[in-house]
Amino acid sequence: MKLFFHSVIGTFSGFIRWGLLGVILMSVHLMGEVTLPASISSKMVIQREMPVPIWGLASAGEEVTVAFNGQTVKATANADGKWMVKLAPMKEGGPFSMTITGQNTVVIEDVLIGEVWFCSGQSNMAFTLKNDQDAEKEIPQCKNPDIRFFVTDETVADSPQFTVKGKWSECNPKSVGSSSAIAYYFGKQLQSNLNVPIGLLQSAYGSGTSADAWMDKAILQKDPDFKPILDRWAQDVATYPANWEEYQKQKQQFDKASEAAIAIGAKPPKAPLIPRGKLGSRETPSGCFYGMLKPHVPYAIRGVIWYQGESNDHYGFQYRKLLPALIQSWREMWGEGEFPFLIVQLPNLNLRIPPAPPAWAEIREAQFLTYKNVINTALVTTIDIGDPNVFSFKNKRPVGERLAVAAMGRVYGKTDEWMGPIYKSQKVESGKIRLTFDHIGRGLTSSEGALKGFKIAGDDKNFFPAEAVIDGDTVVVSNFQTNDPVSVRYAWEDNPQCTLFNKEGLPASPFRTDDWPESTFNNR
Numbered sequence: 001m002k003l004f005f006h007s008v009i010g011t012f013s014g015f016i017r018w019g020l021l022g023v024i025l026m027s028v029h030l031m032g033e034v035t036l037p038a039s040i041s042s043k044m045v046i047q048r049e050m051p052v053p054i055w056g057l058a059s060a061g062e063e064v065t066v067a068f069n070g071q072t073v074k075a076t077a078n079a080d081g082k083w084m085v086k087l088a089p090m091k092e093g094g095p096f097s098m099t100i101t102g103q104n105t106v107v108i109e110d111v112l113i114g115e116v117w118f119c120s121g122q123s124n125m126a127f128t129l130k131n132d133q134d135a136e137k138e139i140p141q142c143k144n145p146d147i148r149f150f151v152t153d154e155t156v157a158d159s160p161q162f163t164v165k166g167k168w169s170e171c172n173p174k175s176v177g178s179s180s181a182i183a184y185y186f187g188k189q190l191q192s193n194l195n196v197p198i199g200l201l202q203s204a205y206g207s208g209t210s211a212d213a214w215m216d217k218a219i220l221q222k223d224p225d226f227k228p229i230l231d232r233w234a235q236d237v238a239t240y241p242a243n244w245e246e247y248q249k250q251k252q253q254f255d256k257a258s259e260a261a262i263a264i265g266a267k268p269p270k271a272p273l274i275p276r277g278k279l280g281s282r283e284t285p286s287g288c289f290y291g292m293l294k295p296h297v298p299y300a301i302r303g304v305i306w307y308q309g310e311s312n313d314h315y316g317f318q319y320r321k322l323l324p325a326l327i328q329s330w331r332e333m334w335g336e337g338e339f340p341f342l343i344v345q346l347p348n349l350n351l352r353i354p355p356a357p358p359a360w361a362e363i364r365e366a367q368f369l370t371y372k373n374v375i376n377t378a379l380v381t382t383i384d385i386g387d388p389n390v391f392s393f394k395n396k397r398p399v400g401e402r403l404a405v406a407a408m409g410r411v412y413g414k415t416d417e418w419m420g421p422i423y424k425s426q427k428v429e430s431g432k433i434r435l436t437f438d439h440i441g442r443g444l445t446s447s448e449g450a451l452k453g454f455k456i457a458g459d460d461k462n463f464f465p466a467e468a469v470i471d472g473d474t475v476v477v478s479n480f481q482t483n484d485p486v487s488v489r490y491a492w493e494d495n496p497q498c499t500l501f502n503k504e505g506l507p508a509s510p511f512r513t514d515d516w517p518e519s520t521f522n523n524r
Helices: 001-013 012-028 133-142 181-194 219-221 227-265 287-296 308-333 359-371 397-410
Strands: 045-047 052-057 063-068 071-076 082-087 091-101 105-121 144-151 168-171 197-205 304-306 341-344 379-380 422-429 431-439 443-448 456-458 463-464 467-471 474-479 487-490 501-502
Touching: 052 063, 052 227, 063 082, 063 144, 071 082, 071 181, 105 144, 105 181, 105 431, 144 181, 168 181, 181 197, 181 304, 181 397, 197 287, 219 227, 304 397, 308 341, 308 359, 341 359, 341 397, 359 379, 359 422, 379 397
Parallel strands: 045 105, 105 197, 105 304, 144 197, 304 341, 341 379
Antiparallel strands: 052 082, 063 071, 063 091, 091 105, 144 168, 422 431, 431 474, 443 501, 456 463, 456 487, 467 474
């Protein structure tokens, strides 16, 4: 048995700690003690003005009592030992204590009631405040006990887990550095505007994770458009041993070549790509969903801030359907209705060698279309603030603050204009195209004098740089080489020129007025 156990551990190294944690929880469960997920713990923030689920494990048939802020509610654990109660909606306030009693008693201290947001995505959401460009100035002054973080440890699992590793922490100079910089700036702005406690439930993986890693496998299996994701992964797993061996050989050659290049002051060669397919790795479809997301459900939240898409850049057309499916599945799973989902649109990047197609433009379009077609979403455009030379840029303050502006307008109704201009329609007028927009706010403006970043084309699909002029609340686009124009594109590049804003200082989202197939059209 011991040899078999060690064999299993060796094969599934990515899931070791979750297997051991499951054994520990099951042991506690069998002894009859009430057990809670990590997110239900001291210093937590619970959502105001909404029913609040509190759940856990106990012995089958055991009665569990939850007492909090004048409420006492009871539940009986089912045959699997699972139980859940719902506290009635409450106003903001605290701190309070919560007492949960079964065969044992658990006391949760210093609980606040306020606004809770789920903060998720890949590396740019996980990017920590201590690495932000303003860290030295910001961290020493960030003591605010009314802002609380729960940072979920990065992990993957192959089945739904009961809990995660992490804890709630007050916002202070000692703890805040390891939290998401975007979530911090978002929460700071919300707390200042709303003057209520803010809870930021962070579950983001710091290396590249695609959207499918954050989705239930059942969703991927039942949709023919998503089945290729699972097929690719199965192939990657099957070929991983051979690919890893080849990678090791290439890595040795790369190391030698790099040393030789550096010795003579030359540019090192391009490093070989690490192969996909390692069991337990971040690329695993549904791995983050089972290990980092499902354990937090159904923790009551106001909404989600989401920064992801970089790792789906070869599948922009598929992302048009994948992102809405993710949003819908999360909303169904939480059971809170169509909660707000705020999407960060990918920033500018300049790492591809021309004439590589603008794959990030297609991801941005998928995010744009998701905003247009999915109810209660917002789009936060960032093409003016990224670093074109790195994926995880350090200027996270404006991202978090723009998310807060979107939340204040879309969710709380306290901001007149909360997004940048969004393309609405076009009209051909005597060799020119007139564009109209939503979210123009107090009016359209250019950040650089003459508008740049516009291109125009006729039926031949040949695009030329265009002259673009603001005319009232519209933009008129033209080029003498295109007498019969049919399409306009704006900022349709990985690293585009970005000049069109509203007078609130929010940039226009990139767009195109045609629907011609692009580079990822047939990619699945």
